[in-house]
Amino acid sequence: MRAYQVTSFDAPLGLTEMPVPPPAPDEIRLRIAACGLNFADLLMQKGEYQDTPALPFVPGMEVAGLVDAVGADVAGFQPGQRVAVFGGRGGLAEYGCFPADRAVALPDTMGWRDAAAFQIAYGTSHVALDHRAHLVSGETLLVLGAAGGVGLTAVEIGKLMGARVIACARGRDKLRAAHEAGADHLIDATDTDIRDAVLQLGGADVVYDPVGGAQFDAAFRACRPEARILTIGFASGEVPRIKANHLLVKNLTVMGLYWGGYLAFRPEVLTNSLRILIDWHRQGRIRPHVSHALPFDQVEAGLALLRDRRSTGKVVIEIADL
Template sequence: MRAFRLTAYDAPPSMVQMDVPAPKPDELRLQVAACGLNFADLLMMRGTYQERVQPPYTPGMEFAGTVDAVGASVTGFRKGDRVAAFAGQGGLAEYALCKAESCVKMPDAMPFTDAAAFLVAYGTSHLALAHRAHLRPGETLVVLGAAGGVGLTAVEIGARMGARVIAVARGANKLAVAQQAGAEICLDSGADPFDLRAELKALGGAHVIYDAIGEPLATPAMRALHPEGRFLTIGFAGGKPPAFPANILLVKNLSVIGLYWGGYLRFAPQIMAESISTLFDWYENGHLRPHISTVLPLEDALDGLQMLRERRSTGKIVITI
């Protein structure tokens, strides 16, 4: 089979020919149809992600395909099932192994490209907004990095949950995508000058901040929160985690809430399963539509990773195999 293999951190992966692997007793082997790219893939390839995978390995943490072989102890799946998987690695190949517990059966009408763009982005935003921040109808949600892979799903889910959504992104094209996803107000972080705190204060402040960027937007956004506001820290695509003044958190009774979606697979898998079930229901009822800006074949996966690195995409980039 063909696979992209990373042999050292910070070195570009290259296409190789390798044997099709055999599944362990608790694993499924998928014939991969599509692999969604995530910012976390870039961090993992640099060795800076919270879960380190030692090279050599095949990148691609989320993917979708058809069950090709079933491990001896696996129940609930059979050859031919269409599944989406969050495996942490392996998706940029023609075949991939994954723990059965990290796989879910797809809705019948869901294309593989949608499934490969679905679990991480929608799962992150739904658990963050519904389970961690307890977003309520009528509250104001501010999404930083609102046109990115997870940010755009936060806009879509926030609007679905009845919030007033303010999208913050760079440039008119990205803001137009966020508006189509349900943002009521759009703010261009590329404007000069741009005072995010003043802009949000003029709009009445915020109840929840969803931050996948970090600084320089995080601190001014936090300062625009209402008393008892909630700040969701999702990631640091801007490269610098925020360092909030604790006295402001104290005086305004603010909460800073972390969300690492993948961790729920280990310590609270039932919460993750219930969230995914809700999201699939919303998808089947037409309430969610993944925004996939770019679809590339496996041989062009490096181009897709570079687009992600340079933030030239909106929504998700998907690699088809």
């Protein structure tokens, strides 16, 4: 099979030939149809992600495909079944072996592109807004990086949960995508004072921040009393420094959300969330936004779209037409 490998950190990915792996007793093997790219793939390629595997490894965190073989201890899956898996790695290959307990069966209504773009982006936003921040209908949600892979889903899910959504992104095209996802108010981070703009709209009850840096600082200062700030990631490259005494003035809460981390200590949080999200997709209430779907030989171009912030929503690599 063909697969991309990281053989040294901060070096271009290499497309190589390797044997098709056999599944371990608790694994399923997939013939991979599509793989969703994530900002974490860029960090992993540089050795900067919290779950970077030992070298060499095949990147690609979330995949969709057909079950090709099952391990001896696996029940509930069979060859030919359509599934999606958050494997954490191994997705940028024609075949891959993944833990069976991370796989979810796909409805016939969900195509490969949607399935590959679905789990991390929607799962992160749903767990963050529902399980962590307990967003309540009628509250004001400020979404930073609102046109990115997770940002657009936060806009969409925030509206489904009844929030008034303020979307912050850079440029007219990205704001248009956020508006189409349901945002009530738009802020262009290119030339607008985010703090002043949010305060003019009454302030934020919940902040969803995959950006960090100066945008976190501006959002922090635009919070209402008892607001909750979700730190999702640091696409700006700058991790915010929080003065604890400033939390006291407005009784603010800052909380982290690493979606994949729940696999280690409360996997049922992710399982229950994905069940709800797949049902919403079946009902037509959510629709993944894939701005770029590229063939298998254009993985580096796909990663460059993320690196240069030229994508809106998700970038998907289509590996096989199954």
